[in-house]
Amino acid sequence: MPEENNLEKMRHSCAHVVAAAIKELYPNAKFGVGPVVENGFFYDVDLDTPLSDADLKNIQKKAEYLVKQNIAFEREDLPIDEAIKFFESINQTYKVSLLRDLKEKGTTKMTEEELQDVGGSIGTVSLYKTGNFTDLCRGPHIESTKEIGAFKLTKIAGAYWRGDINNPQLQRIYGLCFETKEQLAEYLNMLAEAEKRDHRKLGQELELFTFSDLVGPGLPLFTEKGTTIRRVLEDFVWSLMKPFGYSRVWIPHIAKSDLYKTSGHWDKFSDDIFHVSSRKTDQEFVMKPMNCPHHTQIFASRARSYKDMPIRLSEVTTVYRDENTGQLQGLSRVRSITQDDAHVFCRLDQVKQEVGSIWSIIKDFYKAFGMPLSIYLSLRDDTHKEKYLGTDEVWNKAEDSLRNFLKAQNLEFVEEKGEAAFYGPKIDFRAKDAIGRYWQLATVQLDFNLPERFQLEYIDQNGEKQRPVMLHRAILGSVERFMGVLIEHYAGAFPVWLAPVQVHFISVSEKHIDGSRELLTEFDKLGIRVSIDEANETVGKKIRNASKQKIPYTIVVGDKELAGEDWQIRVFGQEEQISMSKENFVKRVKEENSERKA
């Protein structure tokens, strides 16, 4: 943590108290690291037995008891060798390994979490004592345990020691910690709100998508309503792209493995590629895990002139990735990923203009949802050059052109080393949702490597062959993931322009069914998404059902409405009904639809 304010001191101290509590309950516990994280802290611990929720409650009780004892945090500075001896003597092997690492390699190989424990100096390290528990810690701490506000241990999870899959797994205990009980309650409340918005729950309730054991994990099936939203999103993003000269293409969903051997993806990502075997040929096929190699072949299908550039190929299409089962999650992480993908083949001097039009599309797109964007420039980690394809010169050129664009536009952005794709640097956009969470969705990636690998060419003014540059870009990112984000952003209550059903008619009694059906047809012809409830139920019941489906407009159709009187219109989320003529209502809905009103 860059700044050590009181809250952070308190959270870090709280982590120590929890560790002390664990030490008392489980004397053999070996401790990993216990850093401050957002809203609290965690502590990694190696125990003989797995912890249960009941154990977590016990630890919480013990920690609360320690807090009440008002134990002081005492600091002691020790030369590193003595500290190593000390932790060896109490059998804290993880702390010893951290200290040894610090001694040998300095701080460079340490994560921020680890640094919170070991501190930044190689000569001396500091130890903090809380009652019977002594921990390696950079500090600073609060004076005594009494100063700890409200805390709650929330969950137990597995975590690899030092984040390495080859290391043993420790049990990670997460805790929340705030200055006051009220703040803790408020945060727990926010979590409950987020849970209410969970797209997996809402997706089922609103009948947007489903999963089937027979179809398989990570393979969502979209119902009519979910598909309507997908179509609206696709149409919207296409309407923004079209003015910039994008063309639409179509590619098959499988390809020979040779395609990815040529592209370089084969070696790098073979674990995540679904293989398709054929009995008719020895050739190896795979489900496409990305679209760029296919698109390069459309570019390469004929001779290209400098006059034709840029060539902008776009497509909303599904890729398939064999994700580990443990990381599948609702629509956020799936195995069939629909990308709103486009590849722009252009001359180097056209990159700025193309990135400019992509930025314009992204800006307008996210504005429609009221989601502010933060911008990140993802660069190569130049201490691990072996992880990337392409030469230094190519990388520097690519990184500079993106940076220069952002600067020229006067956009605020954060540079992030090590976040680039293996084939090139990129600009990532993180969108902020209604409850303040950030999602990485849109991206623009520069790629000098694929044109090289596929030997792509165009003919310049002098009749000479030139290599184009390639831009990869997505506006929504993945349609599935974006839908998940949108469902949670709107808590399932979509604005009119996105709502799968915009207007819902409820017939009062049997004699109004015919009239309601005529209205249905009329509205449908006007391009309004409309549904009807003519069930043998009370009006109250039908209103309740419409409300549960979060339909923007609900209208009870009886004698008065059919006779041409003003309609009483229920607006979702509003107590008061509005009164309006049918004509004005139609006008309002069409306006809200075309203007994409929030």
Place this chain on the structure above:
RNA sequence: GCCGAUCUAGCUUAAUUGGUAGAGCAAUGGUAUCGUAAACCAUAGGUUAUGGGUUCAAGUCCCGUGAUCGGCUCCA
């Protein structure tokens, strides 16, 4: 993939120590034809995720498999 937890009807769930699987909503059929947030009656729906094991007896205990959830790792 790894660590931990969970799985009972379409959904939400009940079932004492191991002793007859029960309900609400939804669905279906009927009655009422109803004016703004749950009408009434009835019917059907279950190899308790799945395969083994222990036991006189398993939803309940044990083991394997699958899916889901919370994390870790990964995310072109």
